Amino acid sequence: MSPTDRIAEFVDAVAAAFADGTLLKLKCGGYHGHEPELKSVEARKVAIKAGERLSFVFRYKTRDITKNLTLDEAAAFLVEGLATNWRSARLETAVFDLQFERQGDKLRLKRTEVAGRDAPPADHDRAKNRPLAATNKPWLHALGLTGKDGAVRNDAQDKFRQINKMVEIFAPLIQALHAENPRILDMGAGKGYLDFALYDYLSSLGQSTEVIGVELRDKLVSDGNANAAASGFSGLRFETGSILDYDASGADAVIALHACDTATDDAIYQGIKAGARLIAVAPCCHKQIRRQMEAGSPDQKLDFLLRHGTFMEKQAEMVTDGLRALILEASGYRTKVFEFVSDAHTPKNNLIVAQKGGGGSRQGALDRIAAVKTLFGIEKHYLEGLLDSGPQD
Ligand SMILES: C[S@@+](CC[C@H](N)C(=O)[O-])C[C@H]1O[C@@H](n2cnc3c(N)ncnc32)[C@H](O)[C@@H]1O
Incomplete structure (x- = not known):
C-alpha cells in the first residue's frame, strides 16, 4: 500500500464514522508546521444550524480556536495535514480506534477493535x-x-x-x-x-x-x-x-x-x-x-x-x-x-x-x-x- 493510500484509508474511516454516527473523537498530534504555538487539534461531530459539521478545536499554547468544518473541508485538512504538518492522528469510534503515524517516509496505520463503547448521543439527546x-x-x-x-x-x-x-x-x-x-x-x-x-x-x-x-x-x-x-x-x-x-x-x-x-x-x-x-x-x-x-x-x-x-x-x-x-x-x-x-x-x-x-x-x-x-x-x-x-x- 502506498503512503497516500494510508492517508486516504484514514480519511475514509473518518468519513464513514461521521456518516454512520459512530465517530467519538479525532485528534492530530506531533505538529511540526509553521505555527510555533500550535500543539494539537481535536474534532468531534456537531450539529449546527447550517448542518452536521466536524468541530475542530485548534489547541495553542495559550488559547483554543474552534472551526466548524464540513466533511469535505475536514477531509482536505487531513489529506494535506497528515502528509505534511501532523505526525500522528487518532480516530476513536464506538467500534474501533485507528492510529496513524508518520516517521520520515514511513506511514503506519493500526486498527484496534474496541468493545463496550457507546455511540455518541444524537443531537437531540445531547441537548438534554x-x-x-x-x-x-x-x-x-x-x-x-x-x-x-x-x-x-x-x-x-x-x-x-x-x-x-x-x-x-x-x-x-x-x-x-x-x-x-x-x-x-x-x-x-x-x-x-x-x-x-x-x-x-x-x-x-x-x-x-x-x-x-x-x-x-x-x-x-x-x-x-x-x-x-x-x-x-x-x-x-x-x-x-x-x-x-x-x-x-x-x-x-x-x-x-x-x-x-x-x-x-x-x-x-x-x-x-x-x-x-x-x-x-x-x-x-x-x-x-x-x-x-x-x-x-x-x-x-x-x-x-x-x-x-x-x-x-x-x-x-x-x-x-x-x-x-x-x-x-x-x-x-x-x-x-x-x-x-x-x-x-x-x-x-x-x-x-x-x-x-x-x-x-x-x-x-x-x-x-x-x-x-x-x-x-x-x-x-x-x-x-x-x-x-x-x-x-
Ligand atoms: C450590544 S448590547 C449587548 C447586550 C448584552 N450584554 C448581550 O450581550 O446580550 C450593548 C448594551 O450595552 C449598553 N451600553 C452601551 N454603553 C453603555 C454604557 N456606557 N453604560 C451602560 N450601558 C451601556 C447598550 O445600551 C446595550 O444595551
Missing part, C-alpha cells in the same frame, strides 16, 4: 445535557426564546445554544471564586440573557449569587426587573446607569458582553478599581485604537498590512484587545483570550478572561505595553487614561 435543559421557564418565554408550549422557538435555536455555551463558560469561573454569595456585575446588560441564564443555572446548583445588570436604557431595565420578579429571582436585578458612573465596589466579578467600543474599557476599569477577582469581557466594535493607528506613525515594516483597510481593521481589533490583556496583567491579573462562541454566530467572538493574582511582573507588562504602542504608533489606550486617574495596584 445542556445547562438550561428545561425550557419551560417564564424568563425564557419573556425574552422571546420559547413559545407558549415551552419549546425553544425555531428562530431562537441559535441564541439558545449561545446562552448555554456562555453558561458553560461563566458558571465554572464564578464557582472558582469560592464565594458564598458572589456579587456579579454585568455591564451593558441589554436584555440580560446572560444574567437570567447564569442566575438560574447557579441557583439550580445551590450556589446563591447577587447578579446586577447595569444598563443605560430604562426600558430594558424595567423589563428585566419585571421578568426577574415574575421568575422569583430575588438576587437578580437591573439598574439604570452608565458603566463608568456605577458604584462597583464589592463586585466579585465584572462581566461585559459586547458593550460598545470603549464601554468595554469602562467595565474593565470598574473591575480593576473594585478589585474584582474575575473580569471577563467580550469586546464589540474597536474604534479608539484604530483612529490612533491611522493618525500616528506605526513602524514602516507594518505598512504592507496597515495600508489595506481590512487588515488595518483586524490589526486594530487585535492590538486593542492585546493591550487590554497586557493592561490587566500590569494591574495584577492573569489573562486568557479565547473564542467563546463560533464565528458562525458572530465575528465579535473573543472573550478576555482575567483572574486576579498569579500574573507576571508589573514592570514587564508595562514595558511590553510601551513597546506595542511604539510599534503601532499609538499614543494612549483609552483604558490607560482611565487608570491614570485611578488605582493601579
Whole structure:
C-alpha cells in the first residue's frame, strides 16, 4: 500500500464514522508546521444550524480556536495535514480506534477493535445535557426564546445554544471564586440573557449569587426587573446607569458582553478599581485604537498590512484587545483570550478572561505595553487614561 493510500484509508474511516454516527473523537498530534504555538487539534461531530459539521478545536499554547468544518473541508485538512504538518492522528469510534503515524517516509496505520463503547448521543439527546435543559421557564418565554408550549422557538435555536455555551463558560469561573454569595456585575446588560441564564443555572446548583445588570436604557431595565420578579429571582436585578458612573465596589466579578467600543474599557476599569477577582469581557466594535493607528506613525515594516483597510481593521481589533490583556496583567491579573462562541454566530467572538493574582511582573507588562504602542504608533489606550486617574495596584 502506498503512503497516500494510508492517508486516504484514514480519511475514509473518518468519513464513514461521521456518516454512520459512530465517530467519538479525532485528534492530530506531533505538529511540526509553521505555527510555533500550535500543539494539537481535536474534532468531534456537531450539529449546527447550517448542518452536521466536524468541530475542530485548534489547541495553542495559550488559547483554543474552534472551526466548524464540513466533511469535505475536514477531509482536505487531513489529506494535506497528515502528509505534511501532523505526525500522528487518532480516530476513536464506538467500534474501533485507528492510529496513524508518520516517521520520515514511513506511514503506519493500526486498527484496534474496541468493545463496550457507546455511540455518541444524537443531537437531540445531547441537548438534554445542556445547562438550561428545561425550557419551560417564564424568563425564557419573556425574552422571546420559547413559545407558549415551552419549546425553544425555531428562530431562537441559535441564541439558545449561545446562552448555554456562555453558561458553560461563566458558571465554572464564578464557582472558582469560592464565594458564598458572589456579587456579579454585568455591564451593558441589554436584555440580560446572560444574567437570567447564569442566575438560574447557579441557583439550580445551590450556589446563591447577587447578579446586577447595569444598563443605560430604562426600558430594558424595567423589563428585566419585571421578568426577574415574575421568575422569583430575588438576587437578580437591573439598574439604570452608565458603566463608568456605577458604584462597583464589592463586585466579585465584572462581566461585559459586547458593550460598545470603549464601554468595554469602562467595565474593565470598574473591575480593576473594585478589585474584582474575575473580569471577563467580550469586546464589540474597536474604534479608539484604530483612529490612533491611522493618525500616528506605526513602524514602516507594518505598512504592507496597515495600508489595506481590512487588515488595518483586524490589526486594530487585535492590538486593542492585546493591550487590554497586557493592561490587566500590569494591574495584577492573569489573562486568557479565547473564542467563546463560533464565528458562525458572530465575528465579535473573543472573550478576555482575567483572574486576579498569579500574573507576571508589573514592570514587564508595562514595558511590553510601551513597546506595542511604539510599534503601532499609538499614543494612549483609552483604558490607560482611565487608570491614570485611578488605582493601579
Ligand atoms: C450590544 S448590547 C449587548 C447586550 C448584552 N450584554 C448581550 O450581550 O446580550 C450593548 C448594551 O450595552 C449598553 N451600553 C452601551 N454603553 C453603555 C454604557 N456606557 N453604560 C451602560 N450601558 C451601556 C447598550 O445600551 C446595550 O444595551
